[in-house]
Amino acid sequence: MKAADLPTPCALVDLDVVERNTARMAERAAALGVRLRPHVKTHKCLEAARLQVRGMRGPITVSTLAEARFFADEGFDDITYAVAVAPSRLPDIRDLVKRVDRLNLLVDHPGTIDRLEDDARHHGVLYRVFLEVDCGYHRAGVDPMSSDALELANRLASSKRLELQGILTHAGHAYASRNADEIRRVAAQERDVTIGFAQRLRDAGISVSEVSVGSTPTMCLAEDLTGVTEMRPGNYVFFDAFQAAIGSCAVDDVAFSIAAEVIGQYPAQNRLLVNAGALAFSKDPGACHLDASCGYGIVQSLDGRASYPDLRLFSLSQEHGQITSDRPIAWSELPIGTKLRILPNHSCLAAACFDCYEVLRGDQVVDRWHPVRGW
Amino acid sequence: MKAADLPTPCALVDLDVVERNTARMAERAAALGVRLRPHVKTHKCLEAARLQVRGMRGPITVSTLAEARFFADEGFDDITYAVAVAPSRLPDIRDLVKRVDRLNLLVDHPGTIDRLEDDARHHGVLYRVFLEVDCGYHRAGVDPMSSDALELANRLASSKRLELQGILTHAGHAYASRNADEIRRVAAQERDVTIGFAQRLRDAGISVSEVSVGSTPTMCLAEDLTGVTEMRPGNYVFFDAFQAAIGSCAVDDVAFSIAAEVIGQYPAQNRLLVNAGALAFSKDPGACHLDASCGYGIVQSLDGRASYPDLRLFSLSQEHGQITSDRPIAWSELPIGTKLRILPNHSCLAAACFDCYEVLRGDQVVDRWHPVRGW
Numbered sequence: 001m002k003a004a005d006l007p008t009p010c011a012l013v014d015l016d017v018v019e020r021n022t023a024r025m026a027e028r029a030a031a032l033g034v035r036l037r038p039h040v041k042t043h044k045c046l047e048a049a050r051l052q053v054r055g056m057r058g059p060i061t062v063s064t065l066a067e068a069r070f071f072a073d074e075g076f077d078d079i080t081y082a083v084a085v086a087p088s089r090l091p092d093i094r095d096l097v098k099r100v101d102r103l104n105l106l107v108d109h110p111g112t113i114d115r116l117e118d119d120a121r122h123h124g125v126l127y128r129v130f131l132e133v134d135c136g137y138h139r140a141g142v143d144p145m146s147s148d149a150l151e152l153a154n155r156l157a158s159s160k161r162l163e164l165q166g167i168l169t170h171a172g173h174a175y176a177s178r179n180a181d182e183i184r185r186v187a188a189q190e191r192d193v194t195i196g197f198a199q200r201l202r203d204a205g206i207s208v209s210e211v212s213v214g215s216t217p218t219m220c221l222a223e224d225l226t227g228v229t230e231m232r233p234g235n236y237v238f239f240d241a242f243q244a245a246i247g248s249c250a251v252d253d254v255a256f257s258i259a260a261e262v263i264g265q266y267p268a269q270n271r272l273l274v275n276a277g278a279l280a281f282s283k284d285p286g287a288c289h290l291d292a293s294c295g296y297g298i299v300q301s302l303d304g305r306a307s308y309p310d311l312r313l314f315s316l317s318q319e320h321g322q323i324t325s326d327r328p329i330a331w332s333e334l335p336i337g338t339k340l341r342i343l344p345n346h347s348c349l350a351a352a353c354f355d356c357y358e359v360l361r362g363d364q365v366v367d368r369w370h371p372v373r374g375w
Numbered sequence: 376m377k378a379a380d381l382p383t384p385c386a387l388v389d390l391d392v393v394e395r396n397t398a399r400m401a402e403r404a405a406a407l408g409v410r411l412r413p414h415v416k417t418h419k420c421l422e423a424a425r426l427q428v429r430g431m432r433g434p435i436t437v438s439t440l441a442e443a444r445f446f447a448d449e450g451f452d453d454i455t456y457a458v459a460v461a462p463s464r465l466p467d468i469r470d471l472v473k474r475v476d477r478l479n480l481l482v483d484h485p486g487t488i489d490r491l492e493d494d495a496r497h498h499g500v501l502y503r504v505f506l507e508v509d510c511g512y513h514r515a516g517v518d519p520m521s522s523d524a525l526e527l528a529n530r531l532a533s534s535k536r537l538e539l540q541g542i543l544t545h546a547g548h549a550y551a552s553r554n555a556d557e558i559r560r561v562a563a564q565e566r567d568v569t570i571g572f573a574q575r576l577r578d579a580g581i582s583v584s585e586v587s588v589g590s591t592p593t594m595c596l597a598e599d600l601t602g603v604t605e606m607r608p609g610n611y612v613f614f615d616a617f618q619a620a621i622g623s624c625a626v627d628d629v630a631f632s633i634a635a636e637v638i639g640q641y642p643a644q645n646r647l648l649v650n651a652g653a654l655a656f657s658k659d660p661g662a663c664h665l666d667a668s669c670g671y672g673i674v675q676s677l678d679g680r681a682s683y684p685d686l687r688l689f690s691l692s693q694e695h696g697q698i699t700s701d702r703p704i705a706w707s708e709l710p711i712g713t714k715l716r717i718l719p720n721h722s723c724l725a726a727a728c729f730d731c732y733e734v735l736r737g738d739q740v741v742d743r744w745h746p747v748r749g750w
Binding site (some may be wrong): 006007008027063086087088091108109114115138171204263264265268269271275279282283284285286317318319334348351353354355375 | 381382383384385396416438439458460461463464465469483484486487489490513514515518521547570636638639640641642643645646648650653654657658659660690692693695696697711713714723724726727729730748749750
């Protein structure tokens with residue numbers, strides 16, 4: 001089957017581009033001298049993860065316990081669950097710990113440690129933990145300069161039930177960058193703060209084996225990761241319009257797109273309507289800090305060869321997408337039924353809208369991948 | 376099982392509230408003298424649809440052909456597919472036409488009519504169509520004052536393959552309202568424009584049996600629907616923080632929520648972290664036109680009895696939600712593991728994030744509903 005024959009809306013994955021993206025990141029990790037522990041949260045499917053780990057059974061990073069179970073079922077045995085533990089999920093976590101060689105958990109709060117220690121003691125298990133550190137994103141993690149951070153690390157180091165693996169951070173603030181230079185500066189900060197914190201702990205007599213960093217922007221552009229042991233980028237498998245806007249990648253590196261179809265023309269308002277809306281693209285607003293009117297994606301011809309830089313997907317309702325242009329739309333070139341390829345702002349959120357991805361080599365559909373859902 | 380025992384994140388449906396919401400809308404439709412053809416796109420599940428149609432086999436409105444197939448499989452036989460036809464989906468539409476008594480389609484463009492007529496002729500079927508009219512939302516539909524609109528209606532009226540049922544509109548611009556009075560004005564406009572257009576067609580000798588209107592805000596508050604034959608609200612089954620903000624309903628009428636759990640406390644930044652993010656809430660920005668800092672939902676205690684009006688879910692990443700407050704957060708009242716009930720901005724988009732909903736009577740889990748996904 002050809003891409004042009006697929007009913008719309010559907011999710012497209014360009015396999016050549018995924019292979020190139022995954023190979024490049026593996027090369028970068030090797031060149032920078034760190035282990036690649038790729039995040040699988042963007043695609044959540046086996047085939048893409050296998051390309052990321054190049055045939056190995058890990059290591060990987062997951063964002064949900066559903067992903068952890070799915071990949072454990074498929075033989076992956078070294079998994080970092082990169083969201084701080086929620087106490088209500090301890091039964092699931094316990095079950096996973098028994099099934100994989102390594103399940104690494106995140107902690108950054110004494111309350112979480114209390115719950116983990118109680119559970120470990122009660123059930124006779126040992127939990128492997130990373131202390132999450134805030135390198136400037138301010139979403140999660142201990143303040144690396146605080147006394148609390150040192151206290152927590154000491155507590156973990158001396159715990160009989162928790163085994164401190166090291167420290168971990170995520171430079172999510174890289175997404176506020178405006179260009180590659182700014183991303184490089186965040187990457188340097190991510191490394192400096194993290195290795196600085198590792199040193200502070202080591203100076204206090206705490207063993208820190210692992211220093212784990214990573215976001216797609218910073219890992220695409222980091223120039224030096226001395227002192228770091230592993231990187232955890234994820235979005236780079238697919239990239240998206242946001243990553244292209246801030247300079248993590250080129251538009252040609254975006255491997256994930258949504259095929260949508262023209263279902264309405266409204267010349268009086270210079271508007272087109274397509275049959276894909278918020279349930280296909282998500283409502284991620286994109287790189288608004290660079291272009292407040294960026295809309296919800298980059299519009300291309302279905303084969304990806306022609307771009308329509310003037311077409312702007314400016315509004316999404318549940319199943320409708322509205323496209324406009326600063327110039328008069330070429331109605332005869334975009335009749336009812338015209339299929340378009342639209343690169344979403346945020347491939348992690350858009351991919352999660354789909355039960356399967358149609359995998360392409362050029363214009364041929366060669367496979368169908370099924371992501372895992374839920375928590 | 377009790378709601379407090381559910382692992383998080385999960386989707387909660389308050390059955391008492393759904394029953395009240397569906398009963399009220401049925402009473403409103405009866406009092407206003409119109410047929411209720413409820414939209415099922417918000418919940419996409421059998422149980423809620425049955426409450427909407429009160430045991431009948433329709434009529435219903437759907438937003439995807441996947442919904443149409445699902446409800447056809449369950450015996451629903453009168454379905455309006457309320458998104459303009461995409462030519463690539465004609466095979467699915469043809470299949471459905473053979474399986475249900477009535478499948479009503481939307482058209483507003485001569486190109487769509489060409490494709491439908493060709494298909495109907497080629498396959499020997501008859502398509503029932505509504506002419507979609509724009510009552511001011513400017514998303515889809517013909518301009519009711521235009522000569523094109525009259526021409527299209529004439530063409531449909533004389534088609535041998537398309538059977539014109541009537542006209543249909545959706546007052547989506549009601550969502551820009553700031554209060555109940557403004558919604559009432561949009562409701563009056565929705566009715567006036569639509570029945571005015573119906574009259575214009577009738578004056579031109581075109582039979583218009585059905586005049587279909589509907590959005591949840593306008594149908595909650597419309598005072599007079601004289602001349603209208605049916606209403607198609609959908610969101611009212613669940614409502615959400617947005618509907619409460621603009622005055623379609625009270626906060627107590629919101630039947631859908633997300634249970635999330637405190638997984639981090641950051642006193643230095645007066646922030647809490649919960650284990651539900653953009654893949655649970657969607658990134659619908661909510662009623663920003665009323666409150667630019669409204670955040671992503673209304674935070675309550677898990678049992679829904681206590682509200683935390685000062686807690687604001689201000690940021691969502693894939694699996695993290697960040698909560699802040701203008702006042703110092705009461706850390707000891709919200710320790711790690713505290714479960715919260717959060718009413719999302721947009722229940723249609725949030726519900727679509729979940730494979731099932733946990734259905735509650737008070738604090739007891741009494742059922743689990745499974746929505747249909749995809750297109």
